[in-house]
Amino acid sequence: MQLFYNPLLDNSVTQFTFPPEESKHIAKVLRKKEGDIVHITNGKGYRYEAEIIVSDPKRCRATIVSKHKTIPKRYALHMVVAPTKMNDRYEWFLEKATEIGVDEITPIICDHSERKVVKHDRMERVLQSAMKQSLQTVLPKLNPAIPLRDFLEQEQTGLKFIAHCDDGEKMELKRKVISDMDLTILIGPEGDFSKEEIDMARKKGFIPISLGNTRLRTETAAIVACTTVAIINS
Numbered sequence: 001m002q003l004f005y006n007p008l009l010d011n012s013v014t015q016f017t018f019p020p021e022e023s024k025h026i027a028k029v030l031r032k033k034e035g036d037i038v039h040i041t042n043g044k045g046y047r048y049e050a051e052i053i054v055s056d057p058k059r060c061r062a063t064i065v066s067k068h069k070t071i072p073k074r075y076a077l078h079m080v081v082a083p084t085k086m087n088d089r090y091e092w093f094l095e096k097a098t099e100i101g102v103d104e105i106t107p108i109i110c111d112h113s114e115r116k117v118v119k120h121d122r123m124e125r126v127l128q129s130a131m132k133q134s135l136q137t138v139l140p141k142l143n144p145a146i147p148l149r150d151f152l153e154q155e156q157t158g159l160k161f162i163a164h165c166d167d168g169e170k171m172e173l174k175r176k177v178i179s180d181m182d183l184t185i186l187i188g189p190e191g192d193f194s195k196e197e198i199d200m201a202r203k204k205g206f207i208p209i210s211l212g213n214t215r216l217r218t219e220t221a222a223i224v225a226c227t228t229v230a231i232i233n234s
Helices: 020-029 086-102 120-135 148-151 196-205 218-232
Strands: 002-004 015-017 039-040 046-055 061-069 076-081 104-109 159-163 185-186 207-210
Touching: 002 061, 002 120, 015 207, 046 218, 076 218, 086 104, 086 120, 086 218, 104 148, 148 196, 196 207
Parallel strands: 002 039, 076 104, 076 185, 159 185, 159 207
Antiparallel strands: 015 061, 039 046, 046 061
């Protein structure tokens, strides 16, 4: 099954037209004809079945024949991750985190960040592609990049963790996660969080955690965290 994405779909829509790029893909690549069924999500928890009524490479049109509401998860995972020096590594994190199951992502700019500018539109496209590829119906929320200090001033609910490589007492994440509870996890840049940032996070209630006995890249650490949370909640 191939899943398409249309954020404008809601339960009041009965017919709609695919944009030119998707119309071409449906008519030319997939060779769908009038009467064929395609699947679409609005990224808000719904998957729709639609029957093609006009198979046109420029304006493919379909009518909704059924809808399905995905049962929401009992927890929400917010990954707060510093951008990596190489864009492709961060995009890999976005893709895999979406496949595993993340609800919200915030890029943070830290004292040791080598990359301080991110391409929000490009990251949004990566999330959309990963959602469709993994046949999910909820698009993770992508927040604008923000300095860590500003992020820590925002109110966060649920469990709050910070993963860092500095010395000090830390518990393994898998021993601190509680199933069915919302949680926020901070992952720093290649140079790790500064001592001042770690102290600030702890004062805001973030608990230091370990992701294993080896030093992990930023994007690897973020995926290990996502996977651990998913397993605990499975």
